[in-house]
Amino acid sequence: MLTLLLVLSIILVLFSGFLYWQILEQRKVIRQIMEQDRIDESGADPELVLTLKVLDPIAVAKRESRSARILADRLPVMVSKMVYQEVMKELEQELQEREIDVYMQLEYR
Template identity: 60%
Template sequence: MVYLAIIALLVLTGVSGYLYWALLQHQKALAEALEQENNRFRDFEPEMMLTVKVLDPILVAKRESRSARVVADRLPVMVTKMVYQRVMQEVAQEMEQREIDVEMKIEYR
């Protein structure tokens, strides 16, 4: 009976040792993968962007356009889109006058 307990203990010790070794191998592989991933982005600098949000486009439209005063309350989405297009045109003109090359687009979020 004692011999069976010793054999069982030796088998469990061997299995535990193997599992520990496998765990160390997995940790090593994970550490290497993370290091490779970090090396890919080490020299990467984020691109800078300028975002402009018109806080009250309906008010701007009403102030800048006589026809918008009539239409703005009935078609706010269309008027908002037109305000953004106009703002983009004006900023583009200013950048062109200053000879600054820009790429502009309207994004919906």
């Protein structure tokens, strides 16, 4: 019985040592990954980007334009694109009036 306890104790000590070694190895790997993925050393902040999505461009088009009421059901993609272009134009005008320089582009996702 005593030898069985001694063997189990040795196994537990060896297993504990193995787990400790695994923890040290994982810390090394994490440290290496963090060093590789470091944000630019110059301390520059990440770039902020504003995304705008018109939730129901067809409804906007129908509300704002008499011709869109006719076209919206037949050419929804074209009408949606026109709504975005108009929203972009109006935003640009408003921001120019307030002397805010912006770069705007329309992206398809």
